[in-house]
Amino acid sequence: MIRRGKRTHGSLRAIALATLTLIAGSPAFAQHTPSLPLHCVDLAGALLPPASIGLPTNGALVLSAAMIPATATGNLNGDFCRLTGVIRAQSAGTPDIRFEVNLPSRWNGRALQFGGGGYSGVVVTGTGPMPFSPDRAPLARGYATFGDDSGHNGTSSEANFGLLEEAVTNFGYAHLKKAHDVALALITLGYGRLPEHVYFAGGSTGGREGYTVIQRYPDDYDGVIANSPALNFSGVRLIGVVTGQHEYRTPGGYLSPLLLEHVYERVLQVCDALDGAADGLISDVESCRAREPEIIDSLRCASQDQQDQTDRQHAADDCLTPPQIATLESLRDGLRLPYALAWNADTYRGYNVFQGTRFTSMLGLAHSPQRLTQPGFVTNGYLYAQGDAYLKYFITHDPTFDSTNFDVMHPGRYRERLFTLSTTIGAMNPDVSHYIARGGKLITLQGLADEVISPNQTIAYYQGLVGRYGEARVDSFMRLYMVPGYQHGNGVFIPSVDLLGALDDWVTHGSAPETLFVTDIAQATNGRTRPLCRYPAFVRYLGKGNLNRATSFTCVMPQ
Template sequence: MFPRTPEEASMKITGTRFCAGAALLALISAGAAEAQSKNLDRAQHCAALEGASVPADAIGLPTGGTVVKSAMLVQGLPTPGLAGEFCRVIAAVQPSPTDAATGTPPIQFNLNLPSDWNGKAVHMGGGGYNGMAASGTLWVSHARGTPPLAKGYATFASDSGHTGLSTSADFASNDAALLNFAHEHIKKTHDAAFALIQQHYGKAPSRSYFAGASTGGREGLTAVQRYPQDYDGVYVNAPAIYFWGMRLIGLKLGQQAYGAPGNFVSPEQFQAINAAATDACDGDDGAPDGIISDVAACKAKQAQIVESLTCKGDGDNAVCLTPEQFRTVEALSEDFTLPYDMAYGVNSYPGYDVMQGVPIRGNLGMGSSPTLADPVNSLENGYLFAQGVGYLSYFVTRGAPFDPMTFDVANPGTYKDRLVELSAVIGAMNPDVEAFRAAGGKLLFTQGAADEAVSVGGSIRYYDQLVAHYGQQATDDFLRFYVIPGFAHGLGNFIPTWEAVDVLDAWVEKGEAPDRLEASDANPATAGRTRPLCRYPAIPVMKAGGDVNSAESFDCVTR
């Protein structure tokens, strides 16, 4: 019935507005209650994992099963500007009764279960000697893109079976802890995490990926070689393939540097070497950007670089080098070769391209002191030397006394068998990846050309071995390899930001094999400049008149 008077009309309208407002408030209240209920449900569902367990027979290697220590719903990611809700799980794979009796530590791992799950999982690798589980909430190591967790991936990472500094090798005195670090933690963590994912979501991941760099890169290649059925795709950067080689070339470097007075090369001298190489070779790729892309062309100029740095007599500057100091540089830049074979017939580790732009900085070079410390340590005597000594102390001699300055790796006596054994246990040198390839697995492989911790030559050698074994076309079907100019061990003159997991996932899911890729620079001074990532052996070469800050100005050229 229509209102009869203006007053009645006003009352009718007012009453209608009141009723509509009340209904809206009721709806809002109901919606808020429903949202609160859902949040509570998700929080309770997450918390229900606390105290959950995974039986030992659900894990593919001997363990004492897995127990969840805590589970809590978390709002937001640690990366600024990224939202997201996830269930944060902290768990531990217990040692088997036999291993527990020897004092073997558990494998601690973090597992992140997003509320908006995309049905897939990313196993994230560690670094150094591990010793602390990565959070799994940040970007993939050495590939600064969006964290996989923010894209809906369940993520997990472990401490590899011991706690402590990532530079300390003392855990290796325990045989089972050593095996966990070498490769067993990969399988144990994967199986435990997958069982918990199944418990939480009611189903297993539809796709399984591994992503890591350095030690995490070695873990990725180890997964390809030892556990090929567990991963649909693997991304690795700077993998420590020849783990033994990295340690023993460090020992060789230290013995040369501290073997006689005047052999030590200071951080300032290493900086001078890098500056001389950059001055001589920066323009070989057409781009005046402080990045050496054409390493082969730079090697052809090595004699003139050495000449420019050689001390010549009175009036020499403080950063020139003597013949004895150049021999120390050569201990690092030349291949380290043994008179006997390690695993898979390998007897050498490629040297570092010190004269072609690899920046040896701080304790990654010879440290700060020309005097040998007791004990040898990274700060004073350099990371590579200190790690070589630690490797011999805990992995090889197992506490037996030895002199790091006189230990002869070429003639190690009773330790030879141990050295060879370890090269197979910890290394990722096996060129047989047939099971991974046959299962349809995809391997995305990058390496910084300026890496000062893991020699780029090792990655190139392993790639070349696979090509020699499978042929180029068959290798391209499952592997894509990129050498990135200017990129060091996570830092460098060019720090690439790109979506490595997206590239890998598109290859696995859609068959979109990567070719030329693009990355932007994360360095504050040059942030936002872009470069192509060229498939090896191609390098980026700038077109005449191009914009040095734009990837579009570069072609990928094989010289």
Template sequence: MRRLGVVAAVVLSAAAVVPGADATTASATPVCGGLDHLRIPASVMSLPTTGGQVEAVSVKTSVVSGQTVQYCQVDADLFPVDPAAPHIKMRVALPYGWNHKALMFGGGGYNGTIPDLASNVPFGPADQPAPLARRYATFASDSGHQQNPAVPPSLDGSFGVNDEAVRNFSAGDALKKTRDASLFLIRHAYHATPHEIYFAGGSTGGREALNVAQRWPDAFDGVISGYPAWNNLAEVLDLGYLTQVLSRPGAFPGPEKQTLLYNKVIDACDGLDGLKDRVVSNPDACRFNPRTLRCPGGADTGPGCLSDPQIDAVIAMSTPFRWPYRVASGETQYPGFPFLSGADMRTPFLGFGTTAPANPMPVTSGYGMQYWDQWVKYFLTRDPQYNSLDLDPRNPGKWLGRISYLSTIQDRNNADLRPFARAGGKLLLLHGAADELVSPFATNDYYERVRDVVGPGQTRGFLRYYVVPGANHANFGTPAFAAGWDSLTALERWVEKGQSPVNPVVTDLAHNRTRPLCEFPAWPRYRGGNPDSAASFTCAR
């Protein structure tokens, strides 16, 4: 238990309200009745709030991972400093038979809803229980704003008009506020502080996972970061550029052409890992040229080819986007997406979408295009009527200063994780090689930055990074490889027993096959035998 000094303030404050609360009175059964309408003092949170209050307490019985779990659900609001800012709505699940551990979940997209506390970690396994079924106390928040039900889930950026709400979401302030308040409630319920505290999140939640390791290195013992959108401002600028490219006349490749592209990439690159299984395990060797699909004369002559504008759009998506100005975060580019991303008709809404971007932005356009539209309207211009297609991210004009400022909040790019490592923290980092919403190339970049700053040997002492071939963003739709790995058990063993991951195996949840989970930059190469067994592969460089 390495956080005794860190949680001292929380413990002392909680002890002032719960006399005699210490290890000798610890219980595995939550005391729910004493939490109803409990006031949460501002002093238990290390960042500014005006306190909080429990709004509802109920005892629930749910089937989680096939197990019947009884737990106390606590809903609370944390109050802002700015009266105009939204509350942070948070929730804690306090199981009966508590294992004396806690886990915080990150969100997704623009957040705005509280994650399901009975869910699993990113790329979680199908054959192992979710954290709540393991009797973790789980907690999360909406990150400080509430989703408009009239907007597609996780795509409501309207809170961006308020500075405190932006910091709660983009800078991650709501994470620490929620963590501190949750520990206060856990101590009240069990008369004990958790032995270990973990964090798990993917996409926006993956950025949040890296954020807590960067900003509060003592706050969590172990972190699982899946497909993290860590350089959020950089990616938004690329998404804005791609939105403009895809909105050009004739540039948008419809679903049939997306499927054509996907199949041709598979045909060209599938066997480069030694096995034709419709999973490209060696993407660095893939040198597909979309111009081989050019229609005669470059005109759009049907679903069996790509026109010149469509080829230009595909190339733009797979090419690094660089902007000709400086932003305060220091980022200079976004690395683009693999050819496999978004080209599969099975996952259109996260990649290209099914219709071209337009004004107003269709809900059938790509997720990233809708994300850009909300960002321009609420974060950048703070004008809901602004046409996001009118803003050129290569030449933003009067908006450059605002873009630069937002980069300091949205790009969580501190690669110096030595304080986290010194505190004993462990980090598992995962990304799908065919991610269509957050580029795996960006995560490669962040990992390499950490190695450059910390050093290769020291980095391996606290960090493992795995790229999963064929996996897309969050196993959305029907990916070529639906990744499932028991990362939580691996993290527990590393944190609690000092046993780092050794030869981990990832399962394809959709096709009943396994592959070795190779440390980046290695990839699984087929060496003969049962093609559905990880034992038939070796990690190659």
């Protein structure tokens, strides 16, 4: 059985009993005298009182309950019961948390909570496949699945809910616990017992949420998959603001997509073969970093081309002026703040700008030299547009605020607000001792070429855990895999691997994953395989054999 504290078990039983009592009094239930497991439709209209949920709410309501047959159009998950509902907000004007819970007819005794993406705002149904997974969706494999919208309505790019404090708290952490408690109550009602194991899986925002549940609710989860985690949320938003200021406030600081692509191609020329294979992937990042001065010098414009940098900033796409180099070096260096955010976080680690990150993507840097009044993700760059919105809605509560004039190093009266938000959303708490002690497991994949979440920030958090607990203890609960060529959901290498199977095997049988063998599903190189090495090891070509086969590579430690 799942290892839970007495308070957790008692709370879940109380939720189930309270819900049973309420359902038993309903007209629909009066026509039946079912014993557990309840028939799917009997869960429609079920109410959960506020006291039965682990954080303050106005209770929860199941709005719909429908049996989805295996023969339904587009259904690849077999027969399952689909439950949708709301968790009522406390504050007037705050949206309810919308959720979905799916109960498969052939249950494997496990539950999986799906994380969100971006600013969420759309219900994560839990009916789709796992990120990176080549296999069937977890629901089709017998997992009871659930997800929610994190407590507001919109798209993953809309930040205006930041004006509502309860919605911000829900987005930061509270929706995770609320949805978890409601889902497990409904699972218990559906099957007559608690799940044997409860897992969480997500990437980006969902990756941050994975670390959040480990830090805040360690008793509720046995295993977590948290990929590309947005750990220092305020940090990544602030570095986005600084990047936009370099591009749009500093004369000549903007770089065109053609110039950014030229930088990427030059890096490949210097670093691609450092791991023994000229395959379009930079695996030996440290050796590439040692060649960074050479790369920058080779890209620098000749002095005669710098006579009027402002006039030529959009004309040449084959060399870098000093302001353009400053923009890229700012991204590379990251942020070191003269003040601390929550948990003494005063740094956001920089990106692998000169180690293979491709900033020409849809989530990369600005595609236009003109800044829009409301910066757009592609037009003005994803990092900057998100940072601008964060300042407007979360920090200043002023939708007209001009982010180009915000002093990140000296935020003045907004410093306290930045600190408060970093406690709510940041997921930087290094104390995961309770999760380790109760045997929880964690797997993280992170792209070395990620242009949104710095891979070096993920590495820094991992290294902080090693410094706090020692390598052996961290190895007992965590696996970190850095993926060459993988960006933020795309890239020249996109790994496909059964992370959920690896996590479940670790939790249930104690079989800890080591080197993973993954298949590339990027369109141009679909089907090639590679070993995925546990950090800090990286993959190196053996010097012979097919470059498209994992057996031609091995994992080595950096020198």
